[in-house]
Amino acid sequence: MxxxxxxxxxxxxxxxxxxxxxxxxxxxxxxxxxxxxxxxxxxxxxAGxxxxxxxxxxxxxxxxxxxxxxxxxxxxxxxxxxxxxxxxxxxxxxxxxxxxxxxxxxxxxxxxxxxxxxxxxxxxxxxxxxxxxxxxxxxxxxxxxxxxxxxxxxxxxxxxxxxxxxxxxxxxxxxxxxxxxxxxxxxxxxxxxxxxxxxxxxxxxxxxxxxxxxxxxxxxxxxxxxxxxxxxxxxxxxxxxxxxxxxxPIEPLIFTYFTILASTVGAGSVSALNFAADYQVVPVSLIGVSFSLAAFPVLSAAYANGDATAFRSVLGRNLLLIGVLTSLAATALFVASGILVHVLLGGGAFDAADEARTTAVVAAFALSVPFDALAYPLSRALYATHDTIRQVFASFAGFGIVLIVSTAIAPSIGLLAIPVGYAAGVAVKAILLAIFLLPRVRAMPRPNGASAISPPSAPGASERS
Structure with a gap:
């Protein structure tokens, strides 16, 4: 070697x-x-x-x-x-x-x-x-x-x-x-x-x-x-x-609402939306979900040990890496949306009109990629600090923004209102998660805290969430 x-x-x-x-x-x-x-x-x-x-x-x-x-x-x-x-x-x-x-x-x-x-x-x-x-x-x-x-x-x-x-x-x-x-x-x-x-x-x-x-x-x-x-x-x-x-269930509810909204736009709109969403979720899952899942036990251990330095270091590296990589991926997805749709979906019963509609939705979905990906490590970090409540508030706030924005602009831009509204919603969610996490990190627990699921005679076990 x-x-x-x-x-x-x-x-x-x-x-x-x-x-x-x-x-x-x-x-x-x-x-x-x-x-x-x-x-x-x-x-x-x-797309029928x-x-x-x-x-x-x-x-x-x-x-x-x-x-x-x-x-x-x-x-x-x-x-x-x-x-x-x-x-x-x-x-x-x-x-x-x-x-x-x-x-x-x-x-x-x-x-x-x-x-x-x-x-x-x-x-x-x-x-x-x-x-x-x-x-x-x-x-x-x-x-x-x-x-x-x-x-x-x-x-x-x-x-x-x-x-x-x-x-x-x-x-x-x-x-x-x-x-x-x-x-x-x-x-x-x-x-x-x-x-x-x-x-x-x-x-x-x-x-x-x-x-x-x-x-x-x-x-x-x-x-x-x-x-x-x-x-x-x-x-x-x-x-x-x-x-x-x-x-x-906020995310499934969002896409259920999107399905209902798309079904009123015209035949094939639901299929175009699902095809486009599959492109958006690739960089989010490949980078945001995978990296945050692997970091979760490390963050939990750092919090349980009261090691604020390790917690911030692991979280900071993940946020930086995920932010940079998904921003590059979003740019590439926006620029190459037409080529990707044509090469990977075009042909057969998927005609030129289907391609054009799906390409536009893919390009619009690219806006949401970095924010959507960053929400995952921020959520996992909150879970590591034994907090499962504030993430719910951030999710509902993001859901509300999605509904308001997509509904408001749908009459003017049609199907594109869905990815634009989604980008606005996940951006608000990521920002709120960061705001909620900051005081939790500052108030890191002392080492060797007792576990909520352990007997009192096991003082070395740490509570995990």
Missing amino acids: TAWTIRLRALIARLLPQGALILSFLTFGYFAMGIVRNRVFANTYG PELDAYNAAFRIPEIALDVLVAAGLTAPFVPIFSALRRQDEAAANDFGRTVLTAAVTVMAVAIGAIFLLAPWLATQVGAGFDQPTRDLYVELLRINCLAQLMFAASICLGEVLVANRRFLFYALAPILYTSGIVVGTLLLADRLGIAGTAWGAVGGALAHLAIRATGIMRTSFRIRPAVRFQTPAFREFVRLMIPRMIGH
Whole structure:
């Protein structure tokens, strides 16, 4: 190994949290598969009512999943699980199994309600759809319910993998899910229409769950039911997850509103919006989400130890790196939007009008990339300081700005009001998060604080959120 290589590796290790590179690499693989999926969609269905119904069918189940499962796991699960494991691995595993049991049970009830209410939901989410498109929406929504139930279990297993730093199995799951959608479209669309794509999504969700279950087999965690709801750990988990349950579904709600607004603009607008949003989310997830996820345990440890210097250093490096990289990515996305849409989506049923409409939305979405990405490390930093409430306020404020701006300018600029309104909303959210975080960092706790989930006789354990 050359001296130059050693210096490069040392620089990367200093700038990036452990696990950030593998998460970013596999996230890139996921979005590469997303490009393949969109290409297959564009050439198979174009930007028409079938794909509008398919995309809309994901909105309500995704909100249910976010509110009831993902919300409660994002902030408190890993710190509580890790704190328990330092003292008693069996107790940590019982806690994880209890959360898994609760998540799957609650999601099963919610999915049952969504299945029964599908015809009514079609009139709400697809307000601008004609009756055949609404009927298709009902069919696709009910198929999608199966996938979301499997996601409930897979998300819980994913958090256990993160706690064990098994990032490979964690990040492979979305790639397999998208692959299932592509395979379903290629093999079943001719016989089943877009319902074949929906069944491909179910198969992909099963693969998503299976790969994470495979990773779990390499840990001490074993998958089986548990109902230890009265433990201090589970009560602490519930206390911290309630604010997250309120604030976490804001993004799905935003895009549900966008779906409703786009459905009134004209046929194909919902599909153009979803295609464009897929471009925007690539740099945000590749850089903002991956880097902040890898830094989260480091920030939590620094806060628990009362090490303000380490906390500020890790957070500052991440904010600077994410800000610079996503600003460059946003500029490139804005400049190259037309080429990207033409090369990756153009052809087949995706005609010149579809290309022009999608290109304009992609370019407008580029404005939001840096702000959207910076919100992730700021949110994780707040969670590390045991604060899950202020992030909710910032999310609601951003949501309000999105609604006001997009609704106000939609009559004049049509579909472009959606990405412009979104950029304004995430900018406000990021600014508020930074304002809320500053006093939390200044008031760092003293080292060796007692844990809220540990017995009084364990003074060295730190409370985690």
